[in-house]
Amino acid sequence: MDTTIPQTTLTIRRPDDWHTHLRDRDVLVGVAPYTARQFARAIVMPNLSPPMTDVAGVAAYRDRILAALPAGTDFTPLMTLYLTDSTDTAEVERGFADGVFVAAKLYPAHATTGSAHGVTDIRNIYPVLEVMQRIGMPLLIHGEVTDSHVDIFDREAVFIERTLTSLVADMPELRIVFEHITTEEAAQFVEGAGPNIAATITPQHLHINRNAMLVGGIRPHAFCLPVAKREKHRLALRKLATSNCDRVFLGTDTAPHAKHLKEAACGCAGIFNAPFALESYVTVFDEEGALDRFEAFASLNGPAFYRMPVNEDTITLEKAPVVVPEVVDCNGTMIVPFHAGETLNWRLA
Ligand SMILES: NC(=O)N[C@@H](CC(=O)O)C(=O)O
Numbered sequence: 001m002d003t004t005i006p007q008t009t010l011t012i013r014r015p016d017d018w019h020t021h022l023r024d025r026d027v028l029v030g031v032a033p034y035t036a037r038q039f040a041r042a043i044v045m046p047n048l049s050p051p052m053t054d055v056a057g058v059a060a061y062r063d064r065i066l067a068a069l070p071a072g073t074d075f076t077p078l079m080t081l082y083l084t085d086s087t088d089t090a091e092v093e094r095g096f097a098d099g100v101f102v103a104a105k106l107y108p109a110h111a112t113t114g115s116a117h118g119v120t121d122i123r124n125i126y127p128v129l130e131v132m133q134r135i136g137m138p139l140l141i142h143g144e145v146t147d148s149h150v151d152i153f154d155r156e157a158v159f160i161e162r163t164l165t166s167l168v169a170d171m172p173e174l175r176i177v178f179e180h181i182t183t184e185e186a187a188q189f190v191e192g193a194g195p196n197i198a199a200t201i202t203p204q205h206l207h208i209n210r211n212a213m214l215v216g217g218i219r220p221h222a223f224c225l226p227v228a229k230r231e232k233h234r235l236a237l238r239k240l241a242t243s244n245c246d247r248v249f250l251g252t253d254t255a256p257h258a259k260h261l262k263e264a265a266c267g268c269a270g271i272f273n274a275p276f277a278l279e280s281y282v283t284v285f286d287e288e289g290a291l292d293r294f295e296a297f298a299s300l301n302g303p304a305f306y307r308m309p310v311n312e313d314t315i316t317l318e319k320a321p322v323v324v325p326e327v328v329d330c331n332g333t334m335i336v337p338f339h340a341g342e343t344l345n346w347r348l349a
């Protein structure tokens with residue numbers, strides 16, 4: 001007879017989100033409070049239009065984020081620089097030294113939403129990466145090749161083979177976050193890597209496989225990049241997230257797009273998971289019998305890798321049903337959240 005009493009509350013240090021898209025203007029005002037409600041800090045991606053490619057632009061964007069939040073909100077945006085083929089090494093060094101941004105983001109050109117100005121060949125930014133390696137500045141990577149001959153479901157695994165492995169060999173001291181990993185190959189790569197290689201995992205890649213997107217009709221709200229893969233990959237990610245690997249941490253990749261832009265003949269990639277992100281993640285850890293590992297994933301491993309203090313305050317999650325709305329009005333833009341219409345079994349107390 002199992003006499004264990006199921007755990008019904010979980011109190012952990014306040015978490016941070018190490019991968020978010022907060023957008024700009026009216027949508028920023030609508031979506032940023034959802035992230036700020038759950039997280040103390042968030043790494044803010046720079047793939048705006050136009051992208052955030054210089055110190056002044058990033059500083060101005062940070063000010064717009066702070067101005068978009070209700071007065072008294074306790075939230076720190078951690079900014080990032082968007083790398084292009086022509087990024088200036090001095091600009092990178094200056095912005096990092098001044099604390100304007102904490103990392104730089106590599107988007108292979110045309111790999112994902114807002115990557116048109118991304119890097120066409122990683123060799124073009126080797127001088128920048130050498131500076132980042134020297135100053136200890138993390139490189140955040142959207143890890144997919146864009147070669148049209150490579151199947152979209154293989155693009156992450158091929159990126160490891162063709163780009164990441166040689167990058168790590170060429171720059172062993174470069175601190176790298178392999179963002180939003182989606183495959184068994186990526187999980188194995190990160191697990192077997194040294195202390196300078198970390199990864200983030202999204203809630204959707206722990207919950208869904210590609211069937212969620214394609215069975216019974218095409219479901220645009222389950223579409224993001226990298227695209228969800230087959231079931232064995234989801235299981236590998238769940239195993240890694242709930243393992244003791246301290247280089248793996250929470251990064252939602254919350255990526256809001258208006259409902260009508262996803263429900264279209266060519267729908268945008270990105271899942272808006274900010275409203276119930278912690279509820280979504282903790283459900284996975286509960287299902288895996290790993291509630292005791294959730295604090296490390298959500299609140300400890302990220303700050304350790306980024307060399308920042310952990311948050312002093314705490315949050316409590318409780319096992320109680322919460323119904324996710326079909327759509328959220330984000331300051332006038334209607335956006336469908338991840339888990340729309342479902343009931344999750346944990347809520348933020
Ligand atoms: N994840 C996504 O599908 N979309 C992101 C971009 C990204 O993180 O690749 C977005 O900005 O919409």
Ligand SMILES: [Zn+2]
Pocket residue numbers: 112142179180225226
């Ligand atoms: Zn990405």
Ligand SMILES: [Zn+2]
Pocket residue numbers: 019020021045253255
């Ligand atoms: Zn992203």
